[in-house]
Amino acid sequence: xxxxxxxxxxxxxxxxxxxxxxxxxxxxxxxxxxxxxxxxxxxxxxxxxxxxxxxxxxxxxxxxxxxxxxxxxxxxxxxxxxxxxxxxxxxxxxxxxxxxxxxxxxxxxxxxxxxxxxxxxxxxxxxxxxxxxxxxxxxxxxxxxxxxxxxxxxxxxxxxxxxxxxxxxxxxxxxxxxxxxxxxxxxxxxxxxxxxxxxxxxxxxxxxxxxxxxxxxxxxxxxxxxxxxxxxxxxxxxxxxxxxxxxxxxxxxxxxxxxxxxxxxxxxxxxxxxxxxxxxxxxxxxxxxxxxxxxxxxxxxxxxxxxxxxxxxxxxxxxxxxxxxxxxxxxxxxxxxxxxxxxxxxxxxxxxxxxxxxxxxxxxxxxxxxxxxxxxxxxxxxxxxxxxxxxxxxxxxxxxxxxxxxxx
Amino acid sequence: xxxxxxxxxxxxxxxxxxxxxxxxxxxxxxxxxxxxxxxxxxxxxxxxxxxxxxxxxxxxxxxxxxxxxxxxxxxxxxxxxxxxxxxxxxxxxxxxxxxxxxxxxxxxxxxxxxxxxxxxxxxxxxxxxxxxxxxxxxxxxxxxxxxxxxxxxxxxxxxxxxxxxxxxxxxxxxxxxxxxxxxxxxxxxxxxxxxxxxxxxxxxxxxxxxxxxxxxxxxxxxxxxxxxxxxxxxxxxxxxxxxxxxxxxxxxxxxxxxxxxxxxxxxxxxxxxxxxxxxxxxxxxx
Numbered sequence: 001x002x003x004x005x006x007x008x009x010x011x012x013x014x015x016x017x018x019x020x021x022x023x024x025x026x027x028x029x030x031x032x033x034x035x036x037x038x039x040x041x042x043x044x045x046x047x048x049x050x051x052x053x054x055x056x057x058x059x060x061x062x063x064x065x066x067x068x069x070x071x072x073x074x075x076x077x078x079x080x081x082x083x084x085x086x087x088x089x090x091x092x093x094x095x096x097x098x099x100x101x102x103x104x105x106x107x108x109x110x111x112x113x114x115x116x117x118x119x120x121x122x123x124x125x126x127x128x129x130x131x132x133x134x135x136x137x138x139x140x141x142x143x144x145x146x147x148x149x150x151x152x153x154x155x156x157x158x159x160x161x162x163x164x165x166x167x168x169x170x171x172x173x174x175x176x177x178x179x180x181x182x183x184x185x186x187x188x189x190x191x192x193x194x195x196x197x198x199x200x201x202x203x204x205x206x207x208x209x210x211x212x213x214x215x216x217x218x219x220x221x222x223x224x225x226x227x228x229x230x231x232x233x234x235x236x237x238x239x240x241x242x243x244x245x246x247x248x249x250x251x252x253x254x255x256x257x258x259x260x261x262x263x264x265x266x267x268x269x270x271x272x273x274x275x276x277x278x279x280x281x282x283x284x285x286x287x288x289x290x291x292x293x294x295x296x297x298x299x300x301x302x303x304x305x306x307x308x309x310x311x312x313x314x315x316x317x318x319x320x321x322x323x324x325x326x327x328x329x330x331x332x333x334x335x336x337x338x339x340x341x342x343x344x345x346x347x348x349x350x351x352x353x354x355x356x357x358x359x360x361x362x363x364x365x366x367x368x369x370x371x372x373x374x375x376x377x378x379x380x381x382x383x384x385x386x387x388x389x390x391x392x393x394x395x396x397x398x399x400x401x402x403x404x405x406x407x408x
Numbered sequence: 409x410x411x412x413x414x415x416x417x418x419x420x421x422x423x424x425x426x427x428x429x430x431x432x433x434x435x436x437x438x439x440x441x442x443x444x445x446x447x448x449x450x451x452x453x454x455x456x457x458x459x460x461x462x463x464x465x466x467x468x469x470x471x472x473x474x475x476x477x478x479x480x481x482x483x484x485x486x487x488x489x490x491x492x493x494x495x496x497x498x499x500x501x502x503x504x505x506x507x508x509x510x511x512x513x514x515x516x517x518x519x520x521x522x523x524x525x526x527x528x529x530x531x532x533x534x535x536x537x538x539x540x541x542x543x544x545x546x547x548x549x550x551x552x553x554x555x556x557x558x559x560x561x562x563x564x565x566x567x568x569x570x571x572x573x574x575x576x577x578x579x580x581x582x583x584x585x586x587x588x589x590x591x592x593x594x595x596x597x598x599x600x601x602x603x604x605x606x607x608x609x610x611x612x613x614x615x616x617x618x619x620x621x622x623x624x625x626x627x628x629x630x631x632x633x634x635x636x637x638x639x640x641x642x643x644x645x646x647x648x649x650x651x652x653x654x655x656x657x658x659x660x661x662x663x664x665x666x667x668x669x670x671x672x673x674x675x676x677x678x679x680x681x682x683x684x685x686x687x688x689x690x691x692x693x694x
Binding site: 261287 | 617
């Protein structure tokens with residue numbers, strides 16, 4: 001049956017190709033109408049591909065391309081007559097205003113079924129203002145609370161929000177320390193002052209307050225900081241027993257290096273982003289060892305899935321790649337369910353339903369279900385730790401692949 | 409004690425600010441052109457040093473002369489082929505040219521090298537000297553020492569060598585210099601190439617503690633202009649004073665205010681200085 005079908009579709013393709021070639025000679029407009037038979041599903045991918053956050057954008061795009069290619073090679077979306085997924089990738093740069101403009105242009109130029117993006121919370125917020133106006137679903141793995149906190153109808157956040165992640169960052173750490181017989185009484189928080197850092201720091205503060213732990217340092221710093229010495233000087237004088245930096249890549253390298261220079265050996269518990277990508281280990285070498293970080297997923301929880309990423313791109317499937325893969329998986333399942341590539345049908349199919357299987361197996365909670373704000377209620381943060389150039393899930397205990405190492 | 413530490417850190421950082429800004433002030437002082445693309449040569453210097461580290465195993469500090477040479481060569485061509493054409497043009501044309509150059513270099517590096525961050529790993533990166541209760545960061549100290557050496561070499565070149573004197577003569581009065589048999593076109597090439605070369609040199613020495621990517625120049629461009637205007641536009645000594653002051657102001661401000669306000673404090677001081685001394689700290693003596 002499937003063989004017959006594939007033969008048939010080859011015939012169609014050949015005919016389309018012939019008419020397409022003829023049309024190409026006549027005018028490009030005819031070409032596009034000749035191919036319209038199995039109209040591709042346009043999915044916008046808006047990522048920071050240049051500027052300080054480009055590495056995360058590239059990682060995310062890799063994850064999405066992997067899934068799209070796999071679906072397309074397997075024959076596209078059968079429910080829509082084998083429609084292929086057509087990714088329209090755009091550079092959001094690292095500036096929110098540009099991200100908004102790029103989103104606007106993308107949506108105006110082509111009919112979009114949905115948009116995926118943009119890793120950086122402040123960029124996602126800018127893009128969501130455009131997609132919300134145009135009623136196009138935006139699937140994201142950005143952390144900030146604001147994303148699903150504004151009553152938008154067309155936004156879907158597949159991971160826990162920043163305040164929850166920040167709280168877990170503190171609480172897991174306290175639990176890990178306690179398991180090692182240590183007690184934390186004073187902590188330091190430093191965070192990059194955009195939407196993500198600010199929201200996650202709120203969670204950290206709430207966690208510390210609930211546990212009656214004193215926050216002896218609480219400092220924001222600007223994106224693109226080139227010298228963290230003043231921060232580390234202050235940290236050294238603060239008497240903190242653990243430091244919780246929430247940063248992207250460049251700042252995370254600076255912070256850890258400057259700490260080591262000043263011989264500060266208190267545990268550093270990163271806030272995902274810069275702490276959980278291969279470049280962190282590459283930039284720090286042995287100094288990355290035992291650095292902890294909160295995260296929203298990790299490749300070692302679904303090795304059979306994430307190995308496909310490593311095979312193609314040569315590095316482990318970082319969480320933003322995995323979670324963006326999940327975004328696309330959820331989107332395609334919604335399209336299949338709606339049997340339509342229309343943005344409003346897909347948005348309706350996304351709401352309320354429970355999605356399972358495929359790449360979703362890589363998520364904590366094992367499924368994705370959005371509440372009325374668009375937040376995935378099943379996602380739970382986890383703690384990872386760098387061990388011998390590898391990043392290992394160490395907490396919560398029930399999913400950990402290895403026991404955490406705590407040195408205070 | 410934290411006060412002393414802040415001053416020390418500020419001076420070390422400021423030394424590097426000085427060397428990357430000397431180039432900007434040199435170009436203005438000799439040619440009267442404000443080179444908005446100056447910070448892009450910092451990026452070029454950093455990339456050169458990064459590739460030398462990645463493929464030749466050269467420490468960025470040793471690769472600094474190579475960065476200087478690469479930027480010098482590019483600067484020579486840029487001056488001869490592009491800037492020379494707008495030397496006597498209205499300043500709007502000069503601004504368009506150098507801003508255009510900025511955009512071309514930034515996007516050119518993006519096209520060639522991609523947007524990812526590149527960082528070097530060196531043995532001294534995470535080491536510091538303890539001086540009683542004070543910490544002296546080794547990468548900062550090395551960058552400072554290299555900048556100092558570079559500044560002294562430039563000073564000697566401008567004071568003692570025939571080329572240096574000819575360049576200063578060209579800055580003072582191009583027509584008279586030409587009458588004395590000085591090839592002013594050559595002097596302009598030399599000044600521009602030297603200027604961007606110095607900035608690239610500064611880029612290489614900071615590579616152990618700053619990661620390189622195509623937009624990195626943008627993190628320094630405003631600082632560079634602050635340094636030279638604070639010190640006195642066109643004055644090399646001014647750039648040194650300006651660089652050290654900017655470093656110390658930034659560092660001290662973070663003792664009393666959140667680090668986010670670092671540049672706010674800097675600009676308040678900047679505006680106050682300009683209100684009292686519009687010619688800058690060191691003044692307009694070239």
